[in-house]
Amino acid sequence: MSNVRVKICGLGTEATLDAALEAGADLVGFVHFPRSPRHLALDAAGRLARRARGRAECVILLVDPDDALLAAAAEAVDPDLIQLHGRESPERVAEVHRRTGRAVMKAVGIATADDLATLPAYAAVADRLLLDAKPPPGATLPGGNGVSFDWDLLAQASLPAGTMLSGGLDAANVAEALARTGLTAVDVSSGVEVRPGEKDPARIAAFIAAARGRV
Numbered sequence: 313m314s315n316v317r318v319k320i321c322g323l324g325t326e327a328t329l330d331a332a333l334e335a336g337a338d339l340v341g342f343v344h345f346p347r348s349p350r351h352l353a354l355d356a357a358g359r360l361a362r363r364a365r366g367r368a369e370c371v372i373l374l375v376d377p378d379d380a381l382l383a384a385a386a387e388a389v390d391p392d393l394i395q396l397h398g399r400e401s402p403e404r405v406a407e408v409h410r411r412t413g414r415a416v417m418k419a420v421g422i423a424t425a426d427d428l429a430t431l432p433a434y435a436a437v438a439d440r441l442l443l444d445a446k447p448p449p450g451a452t453l454p455g456g457n458g459v460s461f462d463w464d465l466l467a468q469a470s471l472p473a474g475t476m477l478s479g480g481l482d483a484a485n486v487a488e489a490l491a492r493t494g495l496t497a498v499d500v501s502s503g504v505e506v507r508p509g510e511k512d513p514a515r516i517a518a519f520i521a522a523a524r525g526r527v
């Protein structure tokens with residue numbers, strides 16, 4: 313599917329950012345969450361975002377940010393999208409949009425069919441939804457864990473256009489994930505790394521080619 317939109321998340325260097333842009337990434341993500349091996353200070357994320365400007369949408373990933381962090385991230389990174397990957401309520405998602413004037417992508421963890429019940433409330437206030445696996449027991453991160461959820465749960469769900477699929481995707485499974493869910497947008501972090509936090513240009517290119525059905 314050549315119209316598939318791809319986000320590469322957790323980029324941390326100019327070289328890997330350039331690799332993602334050259335391979336045709338539609339969105340590039342920068343993680344600001346100190347516990348993550350992909351954590352970037354806001355000024356570093358801002359430098360990479362300026363490098364990508366005009367070539368891809370820039371996303372700053374935050375987890376349960378307070379108002380001060382939101383303002384600092386908007387100022388330093390000037391993101392096209394703020395990805396909220398914590399326990400933000402629908403009311404908080406709406407408030408983040410109102411306060412920053414930025415588009416907001418809300419990540420929602422999916423483990424069982426019950427989790428789909430929360431989606432309409434988020435869809436009403438978020439500019440985009442991103443569906444991720446819930447963290448496995450003992451995980452210290454709310455995302456970026458390289459684990460998938462049962463894609464077939466989405467068969468009965470009515471999802472807004474542009475909803476992104478994430479969680480444990482890689483070049484070997486992304487085509488099947490797209491086919492099974494019917495979604496047309498994907499996000500990857502661990503699946504294009506050689507070790508946590510270290511992106512691999514060859515894996516980034518392979519992932520984007522596989523997502524677009526070019527292999």
Ligand SMILES: O=C(O)c1ccccc1N[C@@H]1O[C@H](COP(=O)(O)O)[C@@H](O)[C@H]1O
Nearest residue numbers: 321348455456457458478479480501502
């Ligand atoms: O990537 C991280 O370090 C991260 C930290 C905190 C919250 C979310 C994070 N990443 C997001 O998690 C999903 C799935 O990642 P993976 O491909 O399974 O590793 C993705 O949306 C990332 O943006």
